[in-house]
Amino acid sequence: MVSDARVTFEFDLATAVAPAGEGLWSARIHEGWDIHGNANGGYVMAIAARAMAAATGKAHPVSVTMHYLAPATAGEVTVRTSVARSGRRFSSAAATIERGGTAIATAVGLFADEVPDGPGRHHAAEPIAEWTPFEKSLPRPASAAVPELMRKLDVRIEPADAAFASGGTGAPLLRGWFAFADGRPVDSLALLLASDVFPPVAFNVVGEIGWMPTLELTVHLRGIPVAGPVRCEFSSLLVGAETFDENGRIWDGSGRCVAMSRQLALLPRSAPAPG
Amino acid sequence: MVSDARVTFEFDLATAVAPAGEGLWSARIHEGWDIHGNANGGYVMAIAARAMAAATGKAHPVSVTMHYLAPATAGEVTVRTSVARSGRRFSSAAATIERGGTAIATAVGLFADEVPDGPGRHHAAEPIAEWTPFEKSLPRPASAAVPELMRKLDVRIEPADAAFASGGTGAPLLRGWFAFADGRPVDSLALLLASDVFPPVAFNVVGEIGWMPTLELTVHLRGIPVAGPVRCEFSSLLVGAETFDENGRIWDGSGRCVAMSRQLALLPRSAPAPG
Numbered sequence: 001m002v003s004d005a006r007v008t009f010e011f012d013l014a015t016a017v018a019p020a021g022e023g024l025w026s027a028r029i030h031e032g033w034d035i036h037g038n039a040n041g042g043y044v045m046a047i048a049a050r051a052m053a054a055a056t057g058k059a060h061p062v063s064v065t066m067h068y069l070a071p072a073t074a075g076e077v078t079v080r081t082s083v084a085r086s087g088r089r090f091s092s093a094a095a096t097i098e099r100g101g102t103a104i105a106t107a108v109g110l111f112a113d114e115v116p117d118g119p120g121r122h123h124a125a126e127p128i129a130e131w132t133p134f135e136k137s138l139p140r141p142a143s144a145a146v147p148e149l150m151r152k153l154d155v156r157i158e159p160a161d162a163a164f165a166s167g168g169t170g171a172p173l174l175r176g177w178f179a180f181a182d183g184r185p186v187d188s189l190a191l192l193l194a195s196d197v198f199p200p201v202a203f204n205v206v207g208e209i210g211w212m213p214t215l216e217l218t219v220h221l222r223g224i225p226v227a228g229p230v231r232c233e234f235s236s237l238l239v240g241a242e243t244f245d246e247n248g249r250i251w252d253g254s255g256r257c258v259a260m261s262r263q264l265a266l267l268p269r270s271a272p273a274p275g
Numbered sequence: 276m277v278s279d280a281r282v283t284f285e286f287d288l289a290t291a292v293a294p295a296g297e298g299l300w301s302a303r304i305h306e307g308w309d310i311h312g313n314a315n316g317g318y319v320m321a322i323a324a325r326a327m328a329a330a331t332g333k334a335h336p337v338s339v340t341m342h343y344l345a346p347a348t349a350g351e352v353t354v355r356t357s358v359a360r361s362g363r364r365f366s367s368a369a370a371t372i373e374r375g376g377t378a379i380a381t382a383v384g385l386f387a388d389e390v391p392d393g394p395g396r397h398h399a400a401e402p403i404a405e406w407t408p409f410e411k412s413l414p415r416p417a418s419a420a421v422p423e424l425m426r427k428l429d430v431r432i433e434p435a436d437a438a439f440a441s442g443g444t445g446a447p448l449l450r451g452w453f454a455f456a457d458g459r460p461v462d463s464l465a466l467l468l469a470s471d472v473f474p475p476v477a478f479n480v481v482g483e484i485g486w487m488p489t490l491e492l493t494v495h496l497r498g499i500p501v502a503g504p505v506r507c508e509f510s511s512l513l514v515g516a517e518t519f520d521e522n523g524r525i526w527d528g529s530g531r532c533v534a535m536s537r538q539l540a541l542l543p544r545s546a547p548a549p550g
Contacts, residue, residue: 063491220537
């Protein structure tokens with residue numbers, strides 16, 4: 001019996017884990033958090049993070065890295081956790097999401113109960129460029145590519161960064177806003193989701209929309225966000241021959257950088273060869 | 276009996292792993308790869324990577340993430356590996372380095388036999404600023420802080436970036452060169468070491484030299500380096516209240532970006548509070 005008040009929000013229901021034995025948790029990859037049947041990587045990371053938070057007894061995912069191994073289709077899964085170190089300040093765990101003996105995703109995570117909110121000594125994390133305020137941005141419409149996921153979220157994309165949407169090309173830069181459609185607060189867990197819920201920045205470089213599977217995603221929590229939507233910026237340093245990096249930074253409404261992410265993802269095989 | 280020709284180089288000897296049962300490898304954290312008794316994080320990652328490469332049967336560490344859990348003092352260790360997925364192109368493994376039942380470090384890694392070397396589609400990974408050529412740079416001297424490690428390596432630091440060395444402060448930027456003192460080629464395994472062997476960039480911000488333990492380090496391999504020293508650049512986006520990120524990029528002699536790294540590390544408790 002879950003008594004957490006947050007359980008009324010869809011994201012909390014969809015990431016719930018229940019104890020199922022020593023280091024085992026039962027969970028369910030819910031319908032509607034997917035792109036063409038494969039659950040969003042930030043959503044899958046959030047399930048593993050909840051299991052690791054429960055296993056370590058510490059609330060906040062300070063650093064989580066996930067490798068994606070097999071398509072995460074909807075249905076029951078088992079999360080296998082092990083706690084490598086229980087510290088006063090930080091605890092470290094590993095988690096593997098499995099179904100029928102196949103590993104779907106594997107993760108390591110560092111958890112803490114407190115995330116210092118003081119001012120930084122040095123802050124070069126200014127956005128690459130300013131962007132349209134949340135209130136004046138347009139929600140990303142549900143589309144054939146993301147039929148249902150965008151109904152659960154309120155993701156807004158800077159129009160100037162959406163060259164790919166009209167078949168054009170541009171810089172690998174994507175700015176926007178992230179909030180939940182049902183008003184769930186954007187807490188530390190939600191930042192894992194926000195880190196992977198925007199279209200891949202490489203869309204703008206290859207000029208096409210295709211499957212660009214994440215190989216590895218790491219999210220660092222750098223602060224606890226204040227209430228309200230968070231501002232997100234994703235860019236790439238190197239869209240290479242086969243892979244690209246995508247670097248995310250997330251700011252809360254007070255202007256503080258609350259998370260950084262990096263992922264290594266595969267370019268689609270169909271993408272035109274580099275010139 | 277190890278017959279690998281590379282075994283004549285010190286780094287190969289110091290990262291050797293030997294099968295010790297199903298998913299078990301015996302290894303030794305060698306003397307002289309440490310800072311004040313705690314082995315360098317990139318060196319420890321390289322030991323785990325060799326065990327994971329052996330376990331997966333794939334040579335190159337495409338993406339490795341390590342969490343550092345306990346001081347890595349010299350001596351025998353066991354590396355426990357598990358292969359989460361064996362694919363045609365990529366295989367994924369986990370590794371934990373243990374001694375006497377205590378986990379010293381835990382890692383996840385993605386391995387491949389080929390790393391595409393073609394030109395990139397988009398390359399924003401230009402260095403922040405140019406720096407002194409290798410031949411005209413001065414080797415980093417062995418010092419009280421790094422007595423022996425710097426004798427094994429040929430690490431050269433851009434003088435303009437070493438404000439901390441004279442008790443000053445500056446930007447969190449550190450450029451330099453990396454090679455082995457014994458002429459060992461800088462291969463994909465060596466890039467893991469290179470990613471963590473420079474002084475922390477936060478030295479320049481807090482204006483003091485202290486222990487800044489790495490919580491998490493991720494290295495992405497983006498190409499196989501050509502022969503010769505590699506050029507390294509480390510910077511931080513946010514030196515915060517408690518943690519800082521350090522972002523590394525490594526270029527080979529042909530000017531190609533061959534690796535990117537990011538770590539989350541702790542500031543020393545003694546560091547002056549932010550203003």
